[in-house]
Amino acid sequence: MTYFSLAQEVAQQPSGGLHGVSLATFKDAEHIVRLAVASAIVLVIFLLVRAHFIPKSFGQYGHYRGDALAELSAKPIHYAGHQACEQCHPDVLDVKKMGKHAGVNCEGCHGPLATHADDPGSVTPVLPDTKVLCARCHEENLAKPKSFPQVVTAEHSGGEACKTCHQPHSPLLAPGEKTKS
Amino acid sequence: MPFDGFMYPNEVELQWSVLIVVYPFVTGLVAGAFILASLERIFHVEAVKPTYRLALLTALSFLLVAPLPLQLHLGRPERSLEMYLTPHTSSAMAMFGFVYLWYLMAVILLEVWLEYRKEIVLLSQSTTGVKRLMYRVLTLGSSNLSEGALKVDDKVGWVITLIGIPSAFLLHGYVGFIFGSIKANPWWNTPLMPVVFLFSAMVSGIAIVLLIYMASAHLRHKVIDMRCVDTIAQYLLYTFIIDFGLEMLDLIHRIYEADESFHSLNFMMHTKLFFSQVVLQIALGTLVPILTLGFIQIFHVPEQVRKFCYAVCGTLTIIGIFAMRWNVVIGGQLFSKSFLGYTTYKVDLISREGELIAAGLLLLPFFILAVMVKILPPWPRDEVNAAD
Amino acid sequence: MITRRRLLLLLPAAAIAYPYVLMGTPEAAPNYDRAKHWWGMLLQVDKCIGCGNCVRACSAENNVPEGYYRTWVERYHVTGGPEEPPNVDSPEGGIKGFPPSPYTGGKNFFVPKMCNHCVDSPCTQVCPVGATLHTPDGVVLVDDKYCLGCRYCIQACPYGCRFLNPVKRTAEKCSLCYHRITKGLTTACCENCPTGARQLADLKNPDDPIHEFLRTHSVQVLKPHLATGAKAYYHDLDGSVR
Numbered sequence: 094m095t096y097f098s099l100a101q102e103v104a105q106q107p108s109g110g111l112h113g114v115s116l117a118t119f120k121d122a123e124h125i126v127r128l129a130v131a132s133a134i135v136l137v138i139f140l141l142v143r144a145h146f147i148p149k150s151f152g153q154y155g156h157y158r159g160d161a162l163a164e165l166s167a168k169p170i171h172y173a174g175h176q177a178c179e180q181c182h183p184d185v186l187d188v189k190k191m192g193k194h195a196g197v198n199c200e201g202c203h204g205p206l207a208t209h210a211d212d213p214g215s216v217t218p219v220l221p222d223t224k225v226l227c228a229r230c231h232e233e234n235l236a237k238p239k240s241f242p243q244v245v246t247a248e249h250s251g252g253e254a255c256k257t258c259h260q261p262h263s264p265l266l267a268p269g270e271k272t273k274s
Numbered sequence: 275m276p277f278d279g280f281m282y283p284n285e286v287e288l289q290w291s292v293l294i295v296v297y298p299f300v301t302g303l304v305a306g307a308f309i310l311a312s313l314e315r316i317f318h319v320e321a322v323k324p325t326y327r328l329a330l331l332t333a334l335s336f337l338l339v340a341p342l343p344l345q346l347h348l349g350r351p352e353r354s355l356e357m358y359l360t361p362h363t364s365s366a367m368a369m370f371g372f373v374y375l376w377y378l379m380a381v382i383l384l385e386v387w388l389e390y391r392k393e394i395v396l397l398s399q400s401t402t403g404v405k406r407l408m409y410r411v412l413t414l415g416s417s418n419l420s421e422g423a424l425k426v427d428d429k430v431g432w433v434i435t436l437i438g439i440p441s442a443f444l445l446h447g448y449v450g451f452i453f454g455s456i457k458a459n460p461w462w463n464t465p466l467m468p469v470v471f472l473f474s475a476m477v478s479g480i481a482i483v484l485l486i487y488m489a490s491a492h493l494r495h496k497v498i499d500m501r502c503v504d505t506i507a508q509y510l511l512y513t514f515i516i517d518f519g520l521e522m523l524d525l526i527h528r529i530y531e532a533d534e535s536f537h538s539l540n541f542m543m544h545t546k547l548f549f550s551q552v553v554l555q556i557a558l559g560t561l562v563p564i565l566t567l568g569f570i571q572i573f574h575v576p577e578q579v580r581k582f583c584y585a586v587c588g589t590l591t592i593i594g595i596f597a598m599r600w601n602v603v604i605g606g607q608l609f610s611k612s613f614l615g616y617t618t619y620k621v622d623l624i625s626r627e628g629e630l631i632a633a634g635l636l637l638l639p640f641f642i643l644a645v646m647v648k649i650l651p652p653w654p655r656d657e658v659n660a661a662d
Numbered sequence: 663m664i665t666r667r668r669l670l671l672l673l674p675a676a677a678i679a680y681p682y683v684l685m686g687t688p689e690a691a692p693n694y695d696r697a698k699h700w701w702g703m704l705l706q707v708d709k710c711i712g713c714g715n716c717v718r719a720c721s722a723e724n725n726v727p728e729g730y731y732r733t734w735v736e737r738y739h740v741t742g743g744p745e746e747p748p749n750v751d752s753p754e755g756g757i758k759g760f761p762p763s764p765y766t767g768g769k770n771f772f773v774p775k776m777c778n779h780c781v782d783s784p785c786t787q788v789c790p791v792g793a794t795l796h797t798p799d800g801v802v803l804v805d806d807k808y809c810l811g812c813r814y815c816i817q818a819c820p821y822g823c824r825f826l827n828p829v830k831r832t833a834e835k836c837s838l839c840y841h842r843i844t845k846g847l848t849t850a851c852c853e854n855c856p857t858g859a860r861q862l863a864d865l866k867n868p869d870d871p872i873h874e875f876l877r878t879h880s881v882q883v884l885k886p887h888l889a890t891g892a893k894a895y896y897h898d899l900d901g902s903v904r
Contacts, residue, residue, distance in 0.1 A: 121422035282822030349811015349831030368790035458820035612904035
C-alpha cells in the first residue's frame with residue numbers, strides 16, 4: 094500500500110478520519126502526543142529564557158530599553174558652551190558683543206574647551222593660528238551668500254596672519270583699538 | 275574616487291553585502307523545493323513522487339544554512355537573540371525570525387519526521403551503536419507502527435503540508451516584503467516585490483530539485499524517471515512564465531511612469547548592472563530556459579537531448595535567480611538616494627563577508643544533504659539500475 | 663492652597679534650580695522634564711557659508727569616526743530649473759570646508775544635512791529589536807548597547823544620515839546632542855555655527871524665538887512626499903536640493 098493510496102483512503106472516510114479514531118486506538122496517536130509534549134517543554138524553556146534575558150527597563154517609554162535615555166543623556170560633553178566662557182571672560186564678551194562677531198561663539202574658533210571650563214588651571218587652550226583659522230569662513234567662494242564678507246586671502250593679505258590688521262573678537266577693530274574710530 | 279557623481283557621504287560604502295544576496299537565494303530554494311514536494315502531497319501530481327522525499331530533505335538542508343549568512347553579516351551577532359526576546363512587531367525582519375522558526379519546527383522538521391517515522395523506527399531496531407542511539411532518539415520513544423498509527427502519520431502529515439504551503443509563501447514572501455516596504459529605496463519599493471521574490475523562489479527551488487535528482491541518479495547509477503523530470507520541467511516552465519511576466523510588469527511600469535528615480539535607475543541598469551541583469555538574469559537565466567522548455571513542450575525531443583536540456587536549463591535558472599537576488603540587493607545600493615551618483619561594490623575574497631564565505635555557504639547545504647540522505651534515505655523503492 | 667509640607671519640599675528644589683534659572687538655562691536644572699520639550703532644528707540655507715565648523719564640532723563632541731558623518735554640508739551649483747540635475751559635492755562631508763568652486767554663474771549655495779528626527783521615522787519602524795527609538799521629547803536615538811548591526815535602519819533612512827560605526831559595529835547617527843540639550847545646552851553644531859544658520863528649536867516652548875520663526879516664515883523639509891514627519895526645517899531651500 095503506497096502512502097498515496099493511504100491518504101486517499103483516510104481522506105475519503107466520513108468526517109476526515111481522525112474523528113473516527115476511538116479512545117481505544119488513542120495509542121496510535123501516542124507519538125503525536127509525545128511530540129506535542131516535547132514542543133511544549135521547548136516553548137516553556139524559551140519563555141523562561143526570555144523572561145530572564147529581557148532588559149528590565151524595556152518598554153518603559155516605548156519599544157526600547159528605558160535605561161538608554163539616561164545613558165545617552167550622560168555622555169561626556171566636550172564643548173562647554175559660550176555661557177560658560179562668558180562667566181570667566183566678560184572682558185572678551187564686552188568687546189565681542191559690540192562687533193561683527195557678536196554671534197560667533199567662543200569655541201567656534203577656540204575649539205572644544207569643556208575641560209578648561211571645568212578646571213581652568215589644568216588645561217591651557219592653545220590660541221588658533223589666524224593664518225589658517227579665518228580663511229575657513231572668509232575665503233571667497235562662489236557658493237557663499239553674496240552679502241557675507243569674503244576675500245581672496247592671497248590678494249587681500251599676501252599670506253600674512255589676519256590678526257596683523259584685525260582683532261579676531263571684533264574684526265573691524267585694528268589691534269589695540271577699543272572702539273571704532 | 276570610489277564613486278561617480280554625488281552620493282550622500284554615508285552612502286558610498288554598501289551596507290548589505292553578498293551574504294545578503296546569498297540569504298534570499300537560500301530561503302528561496304527552501305520555499306521552492308517545498309512547493310514542489312507539496313505538488314505531490316496536496317495536488318496529487320503522482321508523476322513527481324520520486325522527488326518528494328528528496329525535495330523535503332533539500333528544503334531542510336538549505337533551511338539549516340539560511341541563518342548563517344545573517345549571523346555572519348550582523349555587526350553584533352552575539353546580540354541576535356534579542357530578535358526573539360524583544361521583536362519589534364512593525365519590523366518585517368523581526369517577524370521573520372518567528373516565521374523561520376515556525377517553518378523549521380512546525381513544517382519541515384515535522385513533515386520529515388512524519389514521512390520517515392516508519393523507517394526511523396525500523397532502523398532504530400536494526401542498527402547498532404551510535405546509529406541505533408540516534409534513531410532511537412528520533413523515534414521520541416514511540417515504536418508504534420500499527421496501521422492506525424501510520425494512518426495518523428499520514429493524516430497529520432497531509433495537514434502539515436497544507437499549512438506548509440502558505441508558510442512557504444510567508445517564508446519567502448517576507449524577504450520580498452523586507453525590501454519592498456522600504457520607501458526610501460525606489461529600486462526596492464514596489465508591492466510586486468514579495469510576489470516576484472516568491473515566484474522566482476519557486477523557479478529556483480524546482481530547478482534545484484530537478485538538478486539534484488538528476489545528479490544523484492547519475493551518481494548512483496540509477497535510471498532517471500523521465501515521466502518525473504518531464505513533469506518537473508513542465509512546472510518549471512509554467513512558474514517561469516508567471517515569474518517573467520511579473521518582472522516584466524515591474525519593468526514596464528517603471529519605464530512608463532518614469533518617476534524621479536527613473537533616469538538614475540535606468541542609467542544604472544544600462545551600465546553597472548548590464549551584465550548581471552540583462553545578460554545573466556534576463557537573457558541567459560530566463561529567456562533561454564523558457565524558450566528551451568517551451569520548445570520541448572511543443573515539439574518532440576529525444577530523451578537524451580531532453581536530459582541535457584534540463585541539466586543546462588536548470589543550471590542557467592539557478593545562476594539567473596542568483597543574479598536576480600544580486601541585482602535587487604546590490605543593485606539597490608549602487609545608486610545614490612539623491613539620484614545623482616553611483617558607487618561600486620568592492621567585495622573581498624577573504625573576509626567575514628567575502629566571496630569565499632559566500633561560496634562556502636552556497637556549497638554547505640549540499641554537504642548537509644549528502645549526510646542526510648545517508649541517515650534518511652529518500653530514494654524511491656522502485657528504482658531501476660542504470661545499464662552500464 | 664500650598665501646605666507647609668509642600669513648601670518644605672519645594673524650597674530645596676527651587677534652591678538647586680535657581681542658579682540655572684539665573685543663567686537663562688532653566689532646563690539644565692537636574693529636573694529636566696521630557697514631557698515639556700519637543701525638539702527640532704532650523705537650517706537657514708541663506709546663511710550657511712560652508713565653513714564646516716558644524717561638521718568638525720559634531721565630530722569632536724561625539725567621537726565620530728573618520729570617514730563617517732553624523733552631519734555634513736553639501737554644495738550646490740544649479741543652472742536649470744528644479745527638474746535639471748544640479749551639480750553637488752561634499753568633499754569629506756565639508757569637514758575641511760570647501761575648495762574653490764570650479765563653476766561660474768548659476769545659483770550656488772550650501773545645504774547642511776543631518777538626521778531629520780522624523781516623527782514617523784522609517785528607521786524606528788524597521789528596527790527589529792527596538793534599538794533605535796523615539797524619546798518622549800521628539801529625538802530619534804540609537805541605543806548602541808542594544809543594536810545588532812543589521813543595518814536595516816540605514817537602508818530605510820531616505821536621507822542617508824545613518825552609518826555603521828566601524829569600531830562599535832552598531833548603527834549610528836546624529837543624536838541631536840541629546841546629552842547636551844537635556845542639560846540646557848545647545849547642540850555642538852549650533853553652538854559652533856558662526857552665522858546662526860543652524861539653530862535648535864523647541865517646538866513646545868512658545869517663547870522659543872526659533873519656534874516663532876517657524877510660525878512666520880516659509881519653511882521646507884527634505885523629501886516631503888515620503889511623509890516621514892521630518893523636524894529639520896529648512897528656510898530658503900531650493901527645489902533642486904535632494
